[in-house]
Structure formats: C-alpha cells, structure tokens
Amino acid sequence: AWRKYSAKPFTQKSEIELEFVRHIETTLARSLFNCDELAAYSGIALAFRDRLIIEWNKTQQRQTFADQKRIYYLSLEFLMGRALDNAMLNVGLKDVAKEALGDLGFRIEDVISQEHDAALGNGGLGRLAACFLDSMATLNYPAWGYGLRYRYGIFKQEIVDGYQVEIPDYWLDFNPWEFPRHDITVNVQFYGTVNKQRDTQGRTTHIWQGGETVQAVAYDVPIPGYGTPTTNNLRLWSSKATSGEFNFQKFNAGDYESAVADEQRAETISAVLYPNDNLERGKELRLKQQYFWCAASLYDIVRRFKKTKRAWNEFPDQVAIQLNDTHPTLAIVELQRILVDIEVLEWDEAWHIVTHTFGYTNHTVLPEALEKWSVPMMQNLLPRHLQIIYDINLFFLQSVEKRFPTDRDILARVSIIEESHPKMVRMAYLAIIGSQKVNGVAELHSDLIKTTIFKDFVDICGPDKFTNVTNGITPRRWLHQANPRLSELIASKLGGYGFLKDLALLEELEDFINDKEFRKSWVEIKLMNKTRLAKHIKEATGYQVNPNALFDVQVKRIHEYKRQQLNIFGVIHRYLAIKAMDPKERAKPVPRVSIFGGKAAPGYWMAKTIIHLINKVASVINNDPDVGDLLKVIFVADYNVSKAEMICPASDISEHISTAGTEASGTSNMKFVLNGGLIIGTCDGANIEITREIGEQNIFLFGNLAEDVEELRHRHYYGDFKLDMHLAKVFDAIKGGMFGPPDDFAALLSSVESHSDYYLVSDDFLSYIETQELVDEAFRNQDEWTDKCITSVARMGFFSSDRVITEYAESIWNVEQLDMGKEN
Ligand code: 26Q
Incomplete structure (x- = not known):
C-alpha cells in the first residue's frame, strides 16, 4: 500500500519549475521576489537532490537484496x-533544467557556478x-x-x-x-x-x-x-x-x-x-x-x-x-x-x-x-x-x-x-x-x-x-561536463553519447579526420574554450591574453619534483631571446601564453618560492612593451576541480615534466589530451602509456630517462656538475635583479647550482627548450596540429576510469x- 505514495522522479520542465519554486518558498523560506543566483542554486540543487534520494534509497535496497x-x-x-552539474548530466536532465531556469530568468552557468x-x-x-x-x-x-x-x-x-x-x-x-x-x-x-x-x-x-x-x-x-x-x-x-x-x-x-x-x-x-x-x-x-x-x-x-x-x-x-x-x-x-x-x-x-x-x-x-x-x-x-x-x-x-x-x-x-x-x-x-x-x-x-x-x-x-x-579519469566530468561542446560534436559524429560509457568508441573519430566541417567545428570549440579562459584571466588578474596565442598550461600541486621551476626558467629563457631579437624579427616567434596554477603546501618554502618567482616573472614580462602578445605569463590563483574544468579544455599544450621516475602516474595529462590538447612531457608515469596509445608523433617527449637518473645524481654528488649554459644565462638575469631582489630566489637557484640539482633541472634544460621550439614549429602548421589533436582524442579510450575499475574488480x-x- 505504501508503494503508491512513494515519490516519483520528475522528468519534465514544468515539474522542475514546480519543485524549484516549492523549495525556494518552503524549504528555504524565501520569497521568489528576492531570489538571487545563490537562492536559485539552492532551489535547483534541492530539486535534483530529491531525485537522487529516491534512486539512492532504491539502490541501497537493491544491493542489500542482491x-x-x-x-x-x-x-x-x-x-x-x-555536484549539481554532475547530477543534472547523470540523470540526463541538464537541458531541461537549463530551459526551466531560463524561464525563471537565470542562466544555468551562473547558477552552477554558485556552488562551492x-x-x-x-x-x-x-x-x-x-x-x-x-x-x-x-x-x-x-x-x-x-x-x-x-x-x-x-x-x-x-x-x-x-x-x-x-x-x-x-x-x-x-x-x-x-x-x-x-x-x-x-x-x-x-x-x-x-x-x-x-x-x-x-x-x-x-x-x-x-x-x-x-x-x-x-x-x-x-x-x-x-x-x-x-x-x-x-x-x-x-x-x-x-x-x-x-x-x-x-x-x-x-x-x-x-x-x-x-x-x-x-x-x-x-x-x-x-x-x-x-x-x-x-x-x-x-x-x-x-x-x-x-x-x-x-x-x-x-x-x-x-x-x-x-x-x-x-x-x-x-x-x-x-x-x-x-x-x-x-x-x-x-x-x-x-x-x-x-x-x-x-x-x-x-x-x-x-x-x-x-x-x-x-x-x-x-x-x-x-x-x-x-x-x-x-x-x-x-x-x-x-x-x-x-x-x-x-x-x-x-x-x-x-x-x-x-x-x-x-x-x-x-x-x-x-x-x-x-x-x-x-x-x-x-x-x-x-x-x-x-x-x-x-x-x-x-x-x-x-x-x-x-x-x-x-x-x-x-x-x-x-x-x-x-590510472584513468571519468569521461563524464572530464569531457562531457568540462567540455560540453566537444562532447556534443563527438556525439554528432559517433551517433550518440555511447562513448561516455565506452570510451574506446572514440576511435571511430579517426574516420572523420578529413571531414572539413568537423575540423572547423573542432577548431572553433578550442578557440571558444580559450576565449572563456581568457575572460577569466582578465577578470582575475587584469591581464589581457590573446586567445589565438599558443596556450601552454601547467596546473598541478607545486612541487620540486613536478618541476614548475623548469617551466618558469624556460619562460625566462624565451623572454631573454625575445629581448635579444632585432625588433623586426619579433614578428616571427609563435605568440604564447604560459599559464600556471597550483597550491603549495603551507610549510613548503621552496614551493612557495617557485610561486613567487612565477608571479614576479609575470609582472615583468606582461608589462614589457617590447614583448606584447609574444609572451604572457599567468598564474591562476586557487586552482581546484572547477577551475580545472575550465582550464583543461582551453590548452593547446600542457606540461607534465616531472623528473623521470618521480611522478607515479599523473592524471591531468589524461584530462588535457582528452580535451584536444597536446602535451610536452618526460618519460614518466602515465605519459609513457599515453605515448604508446596516441603515437609518439603526437606527443613532445624530452629529457633523461628514469634509468639514468640514479647515475646522474651520483655524478652530481661527487662534484661532476656543470650548469647548462642557457640556464646559466637565466640565472644571471635573476641574480641581476631582473625579477626583484635576487635574495628572494637564492635558495631556489642554489638547489640547482650548489646542492646537487636533485631533480635534474639543469640536465634536462637544453632538451626542454629544444623541445619547446619543436612545439612552436608544430603549432605554426595549424592543420597538422589539428590532425594530432583529433588523432590523440580518438586514441584515449584506454584512460577511462571505467576501464580502471573493471581491472580492479x-x-x-x-x-x-x-x-x-x-x-x-
Ligand atoms: C601523508 C601523511 C601526512 C599528511 C599527508 C600525507 C599525504 C597526503 C596526500 C601524502 C600524499 C598525498 C597525495 C598523494 C598524491 O596525490 N599522489 C598522486 O596520486 C595520483 C593518483 O594516483 C598520481 O597520479 C600522482 O602521480 C601522485 O603524485
């Protein structure tokens, strides 16, 4: 007899609206007349929450019975x-919710972004x-x-x-x-x-x-x-x-x-x-x-x-x-x-x-x-x-x-x-x-x-x-939710969203690599995503970046082994090269935006110094009229999951450059490639398997191998160490005060110069900057670049966390x- 009273999940726009209003007026005891975006978030979240609860209870019963x-x-x-965006997508009602919120005078993105x-x-x-x-x-x-x-x-x-x-x-x-x-x-x-x-x-x-x-x-x-x-x-x-x-x-x-x-x-x-x-x-x-x-x-x-x-x-x-x-x-x-x-x-x-x-x-x-x-x-x-x-x-x-x-x-x-x-x-x-x-x-x-x-x-x-x-990642959050336009484009070619449950189906994308319309949409979507990030950067930092520049992203916890210092030294090297150019030559290099993000553990001084250096370099380069659009450096504050959802779809290249043998796997490498970005990386963690899947012509690998690390460290330890000559110039610039008081960065430089360079920054520097030049070369040829991106996405099926869970099971x-x- 109870069954007839049990709640039924909504499916219609009108039902969502009804539930939304009911929650605002009763659960939250608010008037509809002063319903701001935060209240709208609460209302829609509570409506979807009810829906989840019904299935949640049934699931627990089913599992107990089984x-x-x-x-x-x-x-x-x-x-x-x-949770809200994810909940709406998982029950397949985001579009309906979008219309419902639209009727009530809200943009769904603004409502979603209210959630902490x-x-x-x-x-x-x-x-x-x-x-x-x-x-x-x-x-x-x-x-x-x-x-x-x-x-x-x-x-x-x-x-x-x-x-x-x-x-x-x-x-x-x-x-x-x-x-x-x-x-x-x-x-x-x-x-x-x-x-x-x-x-x-x-x-x-x-x-x-x-x-x-x-x-x-x-x-x-x-x-x-x-x-x-x-x-x-x-x-x-x-x-x-x-x-x-x-x-x-x-x-x-x-x-x-x-x-x-x-x-x-x-x-x-x-x-x-x-x-x-x-x-x-x-x-x-x-x-x-x-x-x-x-x-x-x-x-x-x-x-x-x-x-x-x-x-x-x-x-x-x-x-x-x-x-x-x-x-x-x-x-x-x-x-x-x-x-x-x-x-x-x-x-x-x-x-x-x-x-x-x-x-x-x-x-x-x-x-x-x-x-x-x-x-x-x-x-x-x-x-x-x-x-x-x-x-x-x-x-x-x-x-x-x-x-x-x-x-x-x-x-x-x-x-x-x-x-x-x-x-x-x-x-x-x-x-x-x-x-x-x-x-x-x-x-x-x-x-x-x-x-x-x-x-x-x-x-x-x-x-x-x-x-x-x-390791793997969920394609629901890291493709469908983070990059809805790309997901939709893929679905339009593959005949539906089946790939979200069976990511290996992406391989069929390779059949469309010469489809002009498809490629055009692909490129447009990337540009849109970059534009969205550029807008955030403008709001958050005041810096204007050109969405057509090459977006080069490294976002992850700040750690010496992950080598954000290698990246920022590379940026300084690039800056010095631009400054040394004849002004007429300055039209030549590929414009680049170097984007960093990540938190340092509060007690980890070296990591905090790296953040400080990135920000100092940013303020010098971004304000240098000689440089203009050729190079911009951005530190995105408070990198977190929702920022990652915005950043991953907006990269042209992302950096996964840990000292070989130190990064167990890495998972953001997978997120970036799945969103149509290429990567520059060391032979470390899952980079190696990504290379095997997507092909080595589609990734920029550099640096010493894990098997050589021990011997290199040993040699440094016994005094056999010479600072790379390009890195030496970078260090001279820092020591000369180009980025503020050199004392601020003394410990960071000496961890390389006089404390045995445990993470092999100097050993890998030349290989790194040469590989970055190859990236520039490749980016100049936009058609080939797009080939690489599409091929890579098509071959990423292995990195679904569904495959991972199946293996564990x-x-x-x-x-x-x-x-x-x-x-x-
Ligand atoms: C331990 C003791 C006391 C306080 C904190 C900790 C602590 C907390 C977090 C130790 C380690 C962690 C986190 C480690 C971590 O995130 N590792 C990463 O795991 C990913 C998923 O497998 C890999 O992709 C990364 O390579 C690895 O660094």
Whole structure:
C-alpha cells in the first residue's frame, strides 16, 4: 500500500519549475521576489537532490537484496568538486533544467557556478578517488566510499604581492549534498592501557581500557552513476564529543571550561584536511584522524556483514577493502583486533581473513612521502594496535627467516619496525603484508616499486602479489561536463553519447579526420574554450591574453619534483631571446601564453618560492612593451576541480615534466589530451602509456630517462656538475635583479647550482627548450596540429576510469556488477 505514495522522479520542465519554486518558498523560506543566483542554486540543487534520494534509497535496497560482495574504498581524500552539474548530466536532465531556469530568468552557468567546490583532497590521489566513485556507480558495482568529513577542506589560495596566502575553506555553510545520520554513530577509543585476562576457556584475551572516547557521526553523500539508476553512497565521518556521563559529571562538578575543551578536542579530529601532498610529517593529530576514520569504517563494514548472519570465513567473499595509499593501513590492524579481541577468533584464522580482504594502492616512490609513525606515539595513542603490529611483524619475520636463512640483513630490511631513534612503524610494509594485492598506478611506477622500494617483498611474497592498474579519469566530468561542446560534436559524429560509457568508441573519430566541417567545428570549440579562459584571466588578474596565442598550461600541486621551476626558467629563457631579437624579427616567434596554477603546501618554502618567482616573472614580462602578445605569463590563483574544468579544455599544450621516475602516474595529462590538447612531457608515469596509445608523433617527449637518473645524481654528488649554459644565462638575469631582489630566489637557484640539482633541472634544460621550439614549429602548421589533436582524442579510450575499475574488480576485488535487469 505504501508503494503508491512513494515519490516519483520528475522528468519534465514544468515539474522542475514546480519543485524549484516549492523549495525556494518552503524549504528555504524565501520569497521568489528576492531570489538571487545563490537562492536559485539552492532551489535547483534541492530539486535534483530529491531525485537522487529516491534512486539512492532504491539502490541501497537493491544491493542489500542482491547480497553480493561489496567494494569499500577507503580514502582520506575525495576531491569531488561541484555536484549539481554532475547530477543534472547523470540523470540526463541538464537541458531541461537549463530551459526551466531560463524561464525563471537565470542562466544555468551562473547558477552552477554558485556552488562551492567540495575540496576534501589535495590533488591527484583525492581526485582519483572521486573518479573511481563515479565509475563504480556508473558500472553498477555495489560500492561504498569511506572518508572524513573535514570542516575545512584544502585551503583557498590567494596571491598577494606575488606570494601565496592561505585562506580557510569553510565549505559546510549550505551543503545540500550531505545527509547527517545522527543515528549512525560509532564510539572510537584512544589512549588507555591493555590488560591481559583469561577467559572461561582459559585463553588469554586482551582488554583495551581507559583513555578517551570520541564519537563518529556518519554523513552520507549520494553518488549518482551516469545513465543508470545506481546511486552509491559516500560515507564521511565527523567527530563529536561523546555525550556520556563523562561530560555531565564535569558540568555538574562545575568544570564547565574543561567540558567544553574536551568537546573541542574531539571535534578537532575531523576539523581540517592536512594540506601536504606527497609529504609525511608524523603529527599525532593526523594519526588520530587515521584511526578515527578506520575504526568507524571497519565497525560499519563489520556491522553490515554481521547482518547477513554468515560465518566469519565468508568475510572475504563479501567484503573487498581498497586502501588508497597507506593512510588507512590501520584498518588492517583494526580488523585483526576486532576478530581476535572481540570476536575471539584464533590469530591465524583472523589473519587469513584479513589478508584476503585488503588491497593496497601505492601512489609514490618519493622517500619523504612514505608514511612512518613513531613507536612511542603509537604506543601512547593505540597501545593494543601496537601490540598487534609487533605480533604481525614477529610472525612475518619468522617466516622470512625460515625461507632466507642465509640472508643476514633481510630481517632488518623488511621489518615493519625500523630500528631508528625513535623506532618507527613503516606503514607501507604493514600494508603489503596485510594485503592480498599491491598495485602501482602506471606501468613504469609499478615496475619501479617492484625493483626499488619493495624489492625484498617481491622476493618474499612472490611477484603475483604486485600488479599494475594504470590510472584513468571519468569521461563524464572530464569531457562531457568540462567540455560540453566537444562532447556534443563527438556525439554528432559517433551517433550518440555511447562513448561516455565506452570510451574506446572514440576511435571511430579517426574516420572523420578529413571531414572539413568537423575540423572547423573542432577548431572553433578550442578557440571558444580559450576565449572563456581568457575572460577569466582578465577578470582575475587584469591581464589581457590573446586567445589565438599558443596556450601552454601547467596546473598541478607545486612541487620540486613536478618541476614548475623548469617551466618558469624556460619562460625566462624565451623572454631573454625575445629581448635579444632585432625588433623586426619579433614578428616571427609563435605568440604564447604560459599559464600556471597550483597550491603549495603551507610549510613548503621552496614551493612557495617557485610561486613567487612565477608571479614576479609575470609582472615583468606582461608589462614589457617590447614583448606584447609574444609572451604572457599567468598564474591562476586557487586552482581546484572547477577551475580545472575550465582550464583543461582551453590548452593547446600542457606540461607534465616531472623528473623521470618521480611522478607515479599523473592524471591531468589524461584530462588535457582528452580535451584536444597536446602535451610536452618526460618519460614518466602515465605519459609513457599515453605515448604508446596516441603515437609518439603526437606527443613532445624530452629529457633523461628514469634509468639514468640514479647515475646522474651520483655524478652530481661527487662534484661532476656543470650548469647548462642557457640556464646559466637565466640565472644571471635573476641574480641581476631582473625579477626583484635576487635574495628572494637564492635558495631556489642554489638547489640547482650548489646542492646537487636533485631533480635534474639543469640536465634536462637544453632538451626542454629544444623541445619547446619543436612545439612552436608544430603549432605554426595549424592543420597538422589539428590532425594530432583529433588523432590523440580518438586514441584515449584506454584512460577511462571505467576501464580502471573493471581491472580492479576483476584482478583485485573479485566483485561483480549488479545485474540491473531490463532497467539498464
Ligand atoms: C601523508 C601523511 C601526512 C599528511 C599527508 C600525507 C599525504 C597526503 C596526500 C601524502 C600524499 C598525498 C597525495 C598523494 C598524491 O596525490 N599522489 C598522486 O596520486 C595520483 C593518483 O594516483 C598520481 O597520479 C600522482 O602521480 C601522485 O603524485
């Protein structure tokens, strides 16, 4: 009888309008007469939210009923960006919404841009998690994301006098996309002591007592798939003081201040996202965040499993947990603790379950990014977990010793505990030992982890434990949403939008490479996208850039290994060359706009210096009348997901120029090529596979290879280093004060000149500037350039995150898509 009352999703313009008005007038209690764009955003978002909720509930019912194995994706970062545009496109109603909003006097773009980005992540790793959620829903996998509901996401970046300034990102003011579940809570324990006890069967059990308890409250975010009713769940945990006797006692005892302080301390756990990208700093609060989130998530997963009344040995047939880097490694220890201490399974049986449940994805080989936690800190915060880690280590080392009795150092090398002062827990080793599979994120990277940082573990665990799953991106957000005109053009040629669900279909585009109309539209769309970016640049910086110039873009977190310094030194080199030209010659070079964007971790001084240099160079070059349109330098402040959606479609060339062997994969490289831009890059990360797919005639590769890096560094270290002569001229210009007080940049120059040039900026400089000249040459021939762009897009099918998720599902998780019957 209930069924006839259950809500039905709207499909018509008139229904959208009705819902829009209803939400503005009742949910938001606002008058239609003072409905501004922000209110319009709220109204339309709430209307679409209702629609998602209906499918979301049905999806959860369907998945419970199907009772299949589920995927749990544990990530401390989910860089979701905006939700409204995505929701409208996924249900196929953006056009209808556009008309409805039009009737009501709004432009849909203006309404969409009112939404605050959900920026719960730093960069690539967090955005990858978001793309994976999109693909898992689109492919109808029963999957949950688990993360933290930070009150402050990644900081907002402003540029003041050329310096980065960080502004807190308080994003929860009005967030219609999250649902508090005040009934879904987990108490999480910290500190305290462990006592041994004998149970009735005479076995020793461990009781973790005392310390403090913090409550985790679930906030759920619906994740709609594209063109499917499947709407999965992202569960984010928020921390709160437990409302137990503890506080009441304090209140009653008149200790009001300390009760409030306790409350604040509890809420601090989920207060802020750590803004480091590829750097580990061992702060206790970060460890607290990790355990808080792992404990709450594991409790939730186990609770769901127990509802099925299955035997424990079936746990790995019902549950696959993927660890996004080592940040959730404590989940391994927590599951072992639940099974042994609470469910009283035997150690070996429990460990068998654990090691068949987890998979670990590694995203870096940089030594400074490998997580380690001090033993004393862990002893204090998580005393029982440390015991379990020691036991895991003991059994592991015993097995290693048995198999490698003659290797005298191997135990020290592979021990989870590093024998330093203080001792450290090596989280990656724990993750490897506790997982069924370990994967890297691009072929080169997966090979590198096997031959360098995890070499011993390949010998010990066998090569089958280590595998590669090359990253990908969701074509829904990164083509259809970011570049609707290009998506539409492609659809018009391929007979519909099927490529958005099967990106390999793009290959049919090559058949149209000589289609004049098609090429004309292609070029027009690129120019439109560049014009849109130029407009933003004008508004944000005041600089006018010529949309017909070559747009050269490098947007990503600022890091020495990503080598924005190489790029800006190259820009200075170009500037010096222009200045040295006879004025009559100045008509010749290809006009270029060098566009940078990205945040520096607030404590990373060298990265901040690079930002400062870029801005100083920009103000000198952009104001130099000798240069005019030939060269402009732009720093786009506050690079984030929604800026990326505008920038990626607007590049002619983008830069992915990390020192070979340092960038695990990179994913923006894929976004730019998919949007019809070419790339200049090193043989690193996924650049290598992109080259293999699109053909080496369609990419500009330069620089030393990963295999040569070690020897070059070694040579520098022993004094065999000579600054490249072109780079020397660039340095002279900086030292001469061309871009302001040279002292400002002394540390940056000396990291190259006198501190062994760890990232090989000088070694790669000549190759870089020569390759940039080849880019100029190629761009002069617009027809050939367009050939390259179209061919590249046509060959990008491999880099869909749908392919990636299918590989994980088949080779790591062993999960099946839900059968959607006729519905899909
Ligand atoms: C660790 C400990 C304490 C505080 C912060 C961190 C931390 C936070 C974020 C460490 C690393 C990260 C992020 C890493 C990251 O984004 N890696 C990127 O992952 C992408 C997706 O696989 C790859 O494409 C990039 O190559 C890789 O750099």
